[in-house]
Amino acid sequence: MAECIECGADVTLHDDIEEGEIIDCGTCGAELEVLETAPVVLDTAPELEEDWGE
Amino acid sequence: MAECIECGADVTLHDDIEEGEIIDCGTCGAELEVLETAPVVLDTAPELEEDWGE
Amino acid sequence: MTVVVKVGGARAVDPKDALADVSALIDNDEQVVVVHGGSTAVDDTLEALGETPEYVETPSGVVGRFTDERTMEVFSMVLPGKLNTDLVVGLQNEGVDAIGLSGIDGQLLSGSRKSAVRVVEDGKKKIRRGDHSGRIERVNGDLLETLLESGYTPVVTVPMLADDGVAVNSDADRAAAAVAGALSAELVILTDVPGVLADVDDESSVIERVDSSDAYETLTAAAEGFMTRKVMAATEALEDGAESATIASANTEAPISGALGSNGTTIT
Amino acid sequence: MTVVVKVGGARAVDPKDALADVSALIDNDEQVVVVHGGSTAVDDTLEALGETPEYVETPSGVVGRFTDERTMEVFSMVLPGKLNTDLVVGLQNEGVDAIGLSGIDGQLLSGSRKSAVRVVEDGKKKIRRGDHSGRIERVNGDLLETLLESGYTPVVTVPMLADDGVAVNSDADRAAAAVAGALSAELVILTDVPGVLADVDDESSVIERVDSSDAYETLTAAAEGFMTRKVMAATEALEDGAESATIASANTEAPISGALGSNGTTIT
Ligand SMILES: [Zn+2]
Numbered sequence: 198m199a200e201c202i203e204c205g206a207d208v209t210l211h212d213d214i215e216e217g218e219i220i221d222c223g224t225c226g227a228e229l230e231v232l233e234t235a236p237v238v239l240d241t242a243p244e245l246e247e248d249w250g251e
Numbered sequence: 252m253a254e255c256i257e258c259g260a261d262v263t264l265h266d267d268i269e270e271g272e273i274i275d276c277g278t279c280g281a282e283l284e285v286l287e288t289a290p291v292v293l294d295t296a297p298e299l300e301e302d303w304g305e
Numbered sequence: 306m307t308v309v310v311k312v313g314g315a316r317a318v319d320p321k322d323a324l325a326d327v328s329a330l331i332d333n334d335e336q337v338v339v340v341h342g343g344s345t346a347v348d349d350t351l352e353a354l355g356e357t358p359e360y361v362e363t364p365s366g367v368v369g370r371f372t373d374e375r376t377m378e379v380f381s382m383v384l385p386g387k388l389n390t391d392l393v394v395g396l397q398n399e400g401v402d403a404i405g406l407s408g409i410d411g412q413l414l415s416g417s418r419k420s421a422v423r424v425v426e427d428g429k430k431k432i433r434r435g436d437h438s439g440r441i442e443r444v445n446g447d448l449l450e451t452l453l454e455s456g457y458t459p460v461v462t463v464p465m466l467a468d469d470g471v472a473v474n475s476d477a478d479r480a481a482a483a484v485a486g487a488l489s490a491e492l493v494i495l496t497d498v499p500g501v502l503a504d505v506d507d508e509s510s511v512i513e514r515v516d517s518s519d520a521y522e523t524l525t526a527a528a529e530g531f532m533t534r535k536v537m538a539a540t541e542a543l544e545d546g547a548e549s550a551t552i553a554s555a556n557t558e559a560p561i562s563g564a565l566g567s568n569g570t571t572i573t
Numbered sequence: 574m575t576v577v578v579k580v581g582g583a584r585a586v587d588p589k590d591a592l593a594d595v596s597a598l599i600d601n602d603e604q605v606v607v608v609h610g611g612s613t614a615v616d617d618t619l620e621a622l623g624e625t626p627e628y629v630e631t632p633s634g635v636v637g638r639f640t641d642e643r644t645m646e647v648f649s650m651v652l653p654g655k656l657n658t659d660l661v662v663g664l665q666n667e668g669v670d671a672i673g674l675s676g677i678d679g680q681l682l683s684g685s686r687k688s689a690v691r692v693v694e695d696g697k698k699k700i701r702r703g704d705h706s707g708r709i710e711r712v713n714g715d716l717l718e719t720l721l722e723s724g725y726t727p728v729v730t731v732p733m734l735a736d737d738g739v740a741v742n743s744d745a746d747r748a749a750a751a752v753a754g755a756l757s758a759e760l761v762i763l764t765d766v767p768g769v770l771a772d773v774d775d776e777s778s779v780i781e782r783v784d785s786s787d788a789y790e791t792l793t794a795a796a797e798g799f800m801t802r803k804v805m806a807a808t809e810a811l812e813d814g815a816e817s818a819t820i821a822s823a824n825t826e827a828p829i830s831g832a833l834g835s836n837g838t839t840i841t
């Protein structure tokens with residue numbers, strides 16, 4: 198369990214959560230990036246433009 | 252056995268002669284390079300300046 | 306007129322005819338800038354060093370290279386190192402006074418860093434950080450013009466210099482497009498097919514001229530796979546100020562002259 | 574005045590202070606050309622690729638590298654590739670608009686090929702062919718002057734272009750000497766000792782000024798080991814037209830300014 202930093206709701210985490218993974222908040226729909234796993238630290242996932250030629 | 256290409260004398264070769272090896276002619280003193288080993292082909296060994304900074 | 310020619314990259318493309326053609330163009334008083342990539346050569350060297358090239362998939366399904374610090378180092382070894390040296394020696398032997406440059410040199414190619422990328426791994430969305438990748442936003446055209454006016458032929462490759470002061474990877478077709486735009490040049494992108502094909506199974510179905518918005522729509526509809534990227538690079542070149550952009554085969558006798566003539570797909 | 578500074582090579586030498594000092598000199602309206610080697614970095618990469626660097630002994634007992642085609646390829650990867658990129662990025666981050674060049678680019682460093690070398694192996698005299706080595710006989714000073722006048726700082730390394738049109742290895746100290754001669758510059762060779770020592774065990778015994786033939790004899794008698802080569806490179810620079818040649822430590826705060834001041838061994 199962790200707290201959504203956007204709306205404060207509890208966010209359910211699966212067991213094998215990984216650094217860098219993006220979790221959707223079930224309450225407000227925000228995309229949250231897992232910055233650390235032990236303990237879990239979440240931050241709003243950055244919007245990253247997808248470019249065609251990299 | 253091979254023939255000195257400088258003076259025509261016979262040159263004695265040891266058994267494990269190698270390509271690139273330099274043989275001195277016992278008769279005229281010429282330096283002979285072994286170009287091939289089977290059969291042996293000799294040529295005058297090039298003078299090569301030795302440089303300090305290579 | 307200045308010609309910017311993008312060579313190489315794919316294993317199927319031999320630059321020898323292109324280099325002789327650069328020499329012929331220069332004898333004809335054209336100014337030429339050569340741009341090259343070499344992603345497969347980077348992978349070969351990574352493997353020779355016992356490392357595995359890493360490719361990631363983006364949320365929209367595009368597969369691209371993830372360039373960590375070590376991969377970036379190998380990029381520098383292979384592109385400004387081995388391939389620039391090979392191409393410059395090849396051109397010197399054709400009588401062309403070539404000079405190899407990367408995007409770092411004189412800040413030739415610079416722009417924003419993209420260090421984080423969204424990927425999909427095992428069905429999970431993730432953020433991967435530490436990518437050495439960037440978007441070319443500025444070209445030092447003065448440097449290229451100084452060299453061209455002094456009689457030199459620049460041979461340009463990535464990396465580019467990112468705004469955070471780090472050498473990063475960028476697409477070589479787009480680098481060629483940015484250079485062609487900055488020099489208001491004619492861009493020729495050489496590849497291993499004769500142009501953009503109306504029917505991908507018929508090599509004689511090359512779309513020759515694209516000079517209207519209708520023709521451009523036909524073109525983008527026909528381009529598939531890697532050709533989509535070449536068409537997008539050509540489009541960027543024109544948007545940036547290039548005179549024309551041609552996608553043509555490297556595997557003909559005078560591939561650049563041919564592309565400036567009637568060969569390949571020319572967009573204006 | 575133009576300053577040609579030879580950096581790096583040895584693992585004990587960190588170029589960071591030298592790069593900051595290049596920036597300070599340029600702010601002070603000096604023109605600077607950086608020349609670098611990197612033989613140990615080449616050996617590291619050869620080993621990472623699973624290959625063994627080859628050294629041969631000449632009849633007079635000098636040990637030198639034998640540079641076969643593959644080793645030459647690794648030279649290009651490491652020197653114009655990795656090390657030029659690292660140094661140019663480092664200088665760009667110090668505010669210096671650097672451009673990396675090898676001796677191939679614009680035929681910057683050219684001269685005769687030496688493909689055959691006499692060696693001694695297991696007591697046998699042999700001729701080894703296929704060495705990729707050469708002697709710098711010409712420097713394209715116009716190219717360096719064009720870049721310097723346009724505000725760029727050239728970063729130069731080997732290979733050189735041999736007269737048979739092949740990229741070959743050459744000693745980096747001598748490359749720096751040839752460049753300094755061509756530009757009538759002040760040459761600074763940075764190394765990991767404070768200069769030529771009168772007593773090799775006493776770091777305070779630096780021979781400071783060499784401006785007479787007597788002093789030069791004292792100098793050559795005192796120089797031992799790798800320092801002999803540095804003194805010979807310095808001598809070549811002066812014979813080729815350099816204003817002065819200084820051998821000094823890289824491991825001080827402003828190593829180039831210090832060498833142009835009173836640090837190190839200065840030969841005129
Ligand atoms: Zn929420």
Ligand SMILES: [Zn+2]
Nearest residue numbers: 255258276279
């Ligand atoms: Zn004889």
